[in-house]
Amino acid sequence: MTITDPSAFGSQPSGEDDPSVRLPLVEGAGENFSSVTDAVASIAELPVERTNRAWIICFAISVSLLGMLGLLILHLITTGVGVWGNNNPAYWGWPIVNFVFWVGIGHAGTLISAILFLTRQNWRTGVNRAAEAMTIFAVVCAGTFPGIHIGRVWVAYWLFPLPNQMAMWPNFRSPLLWDVFAVSTYATVSLLFWYMGMVPDLATFRDRAVNNTRRIAYGIFSLGWTGSSRHWHVYERAYLLLAALATPLVLSVHSVVSFDFAVSQLPGWHTTIFPPYFVAGAIFSGFAMVLTLMIPARQFFGLKHIITMRHIDVMCRILMATGLMVGYAYSIEFFVAWYGGVQYESFAFVNRAFGNYWWAYWIMVSCNVLIPQVFWSKKLRGNLWVVMIVSITTNIGMWFERFVIAVTSLTRDFVPSSWGYFSPTWVDITMFIGSFGLFFTLFLLFLRFLPVVAIAEVKTVLPQAHAHGEDHAESHSAGGSAAAPASRHDA
Template sequence: MSSFTPIKEIDEEPIVDPSLDFNKVTELVAAPIESAKPPREWLMAFGVALALLGVLGASIGYLVTFGIGTWGNNNTVGWAWDITNFVFWIGIGHAGTLISAVLFLFRQKWRTSINRFAEAMTIFAVVCALMFPTIHVGRIWVIWWCLPLPNQMSMWPNFKSPLLWDVFAVSTYGTVSLIFWLTGLIPDFATIRDRTKNKIAKIAYGIVSLGWRGSNRHWQHYERAYLIFAGISTPLVLSVHSVVSFDFATSVIPGWHTTIFPPYFVAGAIFSGFGMVMTLMVLARELFGLHKIVQPRHLENMNKVILLTGSMVGYAYMMEFFIAWYSGSEYERFTFINRAFGPYAWAYWTMISCNVLSPQLFWFKKLRTNVKVSFVISIFVNIGMWFERFVITVTSLHRDYLPSSWNYFRPTIIDIGTFVGSFGLFFTLFLLFLRFIPMIAIAEVKAVLPAADPHHGAHDHDHGHAHEGAAEGHPVPAE
């Protein structure tokens, strides 16, 4: 978390607007929490989100009462929207950890403007994701058999099953992301505590900030903890979607049984996560006037990641086809030809145009720095990545080895209600976050301002030499 001074010689731009000082950062970020009333748009969105949350509750209630038969799943297509939605949400979660952990290790200081936001999104997406495998077991009241807890059967879970690996991977991911996020929030909660005039808010923020007093003796251990979290979250985020892909890859279904799945799923997850961060960031930035902190530079950087991971996903699609042909397995060949030209061709080509074609527009600087274009493409990415999971899950299953079992999956109203309702859950949590929790990491943004460098004044704004000072007398501590 060291300061950032742009190097003039190579036309580097400052991370946040140069007019910002420490106090202005606090004011800007605290404003949405401290305003007496939320913006009208927020209230309207919150109403819609609550209504959708109600739809989710009704759908799940109906499902638990009447069973999995209320979904469109059939004998041949045993996994459909439930798993599609699970993978969709867990993928969205990946951007948060990538931004908070991987970009931290690579010292990408621009991440400070968007990491809090993306991490919150991660946690809420993981909540939505965890819901789907939980409800799809049918007998939801014995879901705890997934955990290694003593039970009346004296049996333990089967640790050779990738589905159980998934339980551990996703719950660990959710827990670690939550701890990481809350750790980052401690100093910012303290900021709100010290500013608020409201008595109840003062007590509430006082408790969650744990009595933080900005002590440097605390910062020392805090920063090390942050570094360790980043260090362990990096392999974790790469492992989660790999384990999710094992659910498919360790089976013997044509179209699933491939070794390309782990890296291909991870790239897709980052792709979809950045898509969702972009969608939400553009909206929140407009709604709460955060243009000075979230600058076009941040959006451009995210678009570059979208372009890169989108191209990786496109490469994986091509490679799947090549391997299907190269393997010589007639089942593999049939599956892929069927994917592109069979009954679900409409889904396949939706996926290709959203995921592979639309991000290619970001090769043009004009387009990737345009907020409106970024927003539209991010929506396409969200749609495309949902279809990717649908295509993988359903097209591989609906044509079984026996043609007599061939079937076609159609969602029921309960399927649709659960999926649409999961957005209600996500946005309810997200809107509450925007209203009550600092949506930008205040302390981290301050730390990258040029003025945060203790040698800033000493060298009289000589930017070129600012970091040399740190190297001379005062070794840089771990960030």
């Protein structure tokens, strides 16, 4: 059997059930470099007065919530952390829960941009830019909470190893300090990764700019990028290295977050599966948030042919897989709590499921483990309403997971005399809502003014992006050229 044209099995959009055929990543027969550029650039090039009304409404709401968050933070700083519900024995209440929640959401971006890049999951090109932006904004939200949790925010620099008037250094044996390093490294590397990926697209915007303000603004941030192949060569290598660095980083960040809990001796926190379990949970919640954001975005901004149903299908499957991993961790924890024979540990887990906070536990289990199982059905993966609802319940479930971990263990420790019950105050609740204002303000600005889709990367997965075999046989011996498109699609 001989197949003469390797691209034959790459581009024929015949029946999607045929495993020998890879569906095109960008839908629509007539897609080419120009149309992809237009589709993405036109969003940012829309004149201000013609901005989508839905965008304006969302933005207005987000900015008001952001303002509320600012006022609440002011209230917190001028009054003290007593405005929160954190009190003996639950000194870690909503702020830490919100912190872990947001950091977790921030994991999908780097996962999509780095791990899926390394594993050649080329479908990522449609969604990676937005997911990376989401990562950065989520990390900003996450950083806010420990930042204000320290009480005296004006000495927050004590968190870093800077010489200070007390001649003291931070304690590097504390996992909370590891967290400072992990989260700030993660924020930095994500920002570098996001910005570096955006440079060529900003150059595209610069070259399409119709007025000087845009030309100068995009021009400065695109650093004078010309699309030189010699630049691309170094650029691609740097991108690959950043991806290779970000992959262990993404594992390390939520592992370090889990160390905050797991190095302690508190029952329910001190268990060795925490690092991979937290990482799986983070990816789980991150993908849920990507879906929550991308489904409306593709609808409103006409990106349905770039962020296709196939993207959503794949992400649903990842959601289900990571949900199962989280479920695996829940069950192993329960089994070993009994198997280990430590009575405090067994009590902690029985208490989670049937104690004071049983409702939180069962919300967590149903949202994280049970509900995502609907994605076994291909039909339901294709129903955007179902996907939207499941992605939102997943986010709810993952928030409750952190709540269950932080609060049930703290309120039921070794000594019954120190048991308590945690109740959030109005500041706790409104601050959490306000953090969504911060997140969406940033995200909406991104959607409106920056390249939402990695234009250059999407172009590389178009069939036209590849030279044809018969034209340049000499390159084959060197082994350097022209992969069949299909090999670049999925691996």
